[in-house]
Amino acid sequence: MAEKPWNGRFSQKTEGIVESFTSSINVDKRLYAQDIAGSIAHCRMLAKTSIITEEESSRLVKGLLKIKKDIESGRFKYNDSLEDIHMHIESRLAADIGKAALKLHTARSRNDQVALDIRMYMREESLEIIDGLIDLRKILLSLAGNHTGTIMAGYTHLQKAQPVLFAHHLMAYYEMFSRDTDRMRDCQKRINVMPLGSAALAGTTYPIDRKYTAGLLDFPKVSANSIDSVSDRDFIIEFLASASICMVHFSRLSEELVIWSSYEFNYIELPDAFATGSSIMPQKKNPDIPELVRGKTGRVFGALFALLAIMKSLPLSYNRDMQEDKEPVFDAIDTLKACIGIYIKMLPNLKINKDVMLKGASSGYLNATDMADYLVTKGMAFRDAHACTGKAVRYAIGEKKELHELTLEEMRLFSSLFSSDIYDVLTPASMIERRKSSGGTATENVLRAIKKAKRDIGKECQKKASK
Numbered sequence: 001m002a003e004k005p006w007n008g009r010f011s012q013k014t015e016g017i018v019e020s021f022t023s024s025i026n027v028d029k030r031l032y033a034q035d036i037a038g039s040i041a042h043c044r045m046l047a048k049t050s051i052i053t054e055e056e057s058s059r060l061v062k063g064l065l066k067i068k069k070d071i072e073s074g075r076f077k078y079n080d081s082l083e084d085i086h087m088h089i090e091s092r093l094a095a096d097i098g099k100a101a102l103k104l105h106t107a108r109s110r111n112d113q114v115a116l117d118i119r120m121y122m123r124e125e126s127l128e129i130i131d132g133l134i135d136l137r138k139i140l141l142s143l144a145g146n147h148t149g150t151i152m153a154g155y156t157h158l159q160k161a162q163p164v165l166f167a168h169h170l171m172a173y174y175e176m177f178s179r180d181t182d183r184m185r186d187c188q189k190r191i192n193v194m195p196l197g198s199a200a201l202a203g204t205t206y207p208i209d210r211k212y213t214a215g216l217l218d219f220p221k222v223s224a225n226s227i228d229s230v231s232d233r234d235f236i237i238e239f240l241a242s243a244s245i246c247m248v249h250f251s252r253l254s255e256e257l258v259i260w261s262s263y264e265f266n267y268i269e270l271p272d273a274f275a276t277g278s279s280i281m282p283q284k285k286n287p288d289i290p291e292l293v294r295g296k297t298g299r300v301f302g303a304l305f306a307l308l309a310i311m312k313s314l315p316l317s318y319n320r321d322m323q324e325d326k327e328p329v330f331d332a333i334d335t336l337k338a339c340i341g342i343y344i345k346m347l348p349n350l351k352i353n354k355d356v357m358l359k360g361a362s363s364g365y366l367n368a369t370d371m372a373d374y375l376v377t378k379g380m381a382f383r384d385a386h387a388c389t390g391k392a393v394r395y396a397i398g399e400k401k402e403l404h405e406l407t408l409e410e411m412r413l414f415s416s417l418f419s420s421d422i423y424d425v426l427t428p429a430s431m432i433e434r435r436k437s438s439g440g441t442a443t444e445n446v447l448r449a450i451k452k453a454k455r456d457i458g459k460e461c462q463k464k465a466s467k
């Protein structure tokens, strides 16, 4: 059992069961690189402000870099009695370099240390998520570009409503994932604030230079209030809320892929490499991948609720409850990244059954609104036109015909305003082309939207490269 740093104050040894209960090493060992980078910056600052000597600082830095190597090569030994990654590294440093190690924790507490580590970790991960979302949006754009001539039924209430371009439908997801990218970027502003130097809660008596440490660690800002710095996990909650919204979008797309790949719809076929079979029914090809993405959405929501529940009503400042923040956030990050990765690979390989989609848009009275609009152009008020077309639909259902299959005489049973130009209005293509209102599905609008999105994405990529 390792010596505890607080042994001076204690007369009893920690119970074994308490050691495993309080230990978080299995979870927070992920933060080793951030912990070491933070400690190195802290050492340099301590030397710069003459709180320790340059010689002590360089011994500490060397020792820390050696520990990093050992962790990365798998030589580092973990042990529950050392609780967390911070104590593991510090105690190993003492074993390696002796007395100089005892100075590392000057003007620092694990409270500000852990806040720093998780912020550094999340800023790296959220950048990766942003990059992944940009790649996903590029894939959606190129798929939309290939389908500006593909017509499908648009739905409300999962009932056929009006025809739309498949590209327009895909661009709806492009918009959702663009907002997700923006939200992730916005979170970064709050993540990217340096808490170190807040010490346990009240700041420190040493003449530290927080701005210097922040510069070394590439933080644009230092936190303003030491109590808030060790208590704040808003940035995690905000990140998880953004991740949850993004997963809502993935779950909706997944649900559509599940429905569309069903025998009944047959709008798409999933690539064999992204589907699974059944162990008993030889004919089956199951959409397990989108189903799992849909299911994993629950894990990310769970992480958000966990953080909200952990933080609710905690008195200021640090409380040990907050150690429970890491497992959910790590899991949410892994899950979101995995879903982005899967979709980037799966989407370009979908087989789109254009003919089936077009057929779906050509029956089921999707042209009823356009028949009513036609009557309006001939002078009828919209409410009257709606009622009149409703009667025509009822009649057509009885005759087992579509609206465009009614003869002119049959249509004139409902209004004398119908003439032969009605048939041009009722085709899926003309219904699409006439929806030119801004944001509507007309081909020229969709092409313009794709062009604009390509420009926007190009700018985002440039920004990324120049960063």
Ligand code: ARG
Pocket: 024, 028, 084, 110, 111, 114, 318, 320, 322, 323, 324
């Ligand atoms: N493992 C702890 C955590 O994740 C580090 C901070 C411990 N601080 C303390 N005062 N016990 O929150």
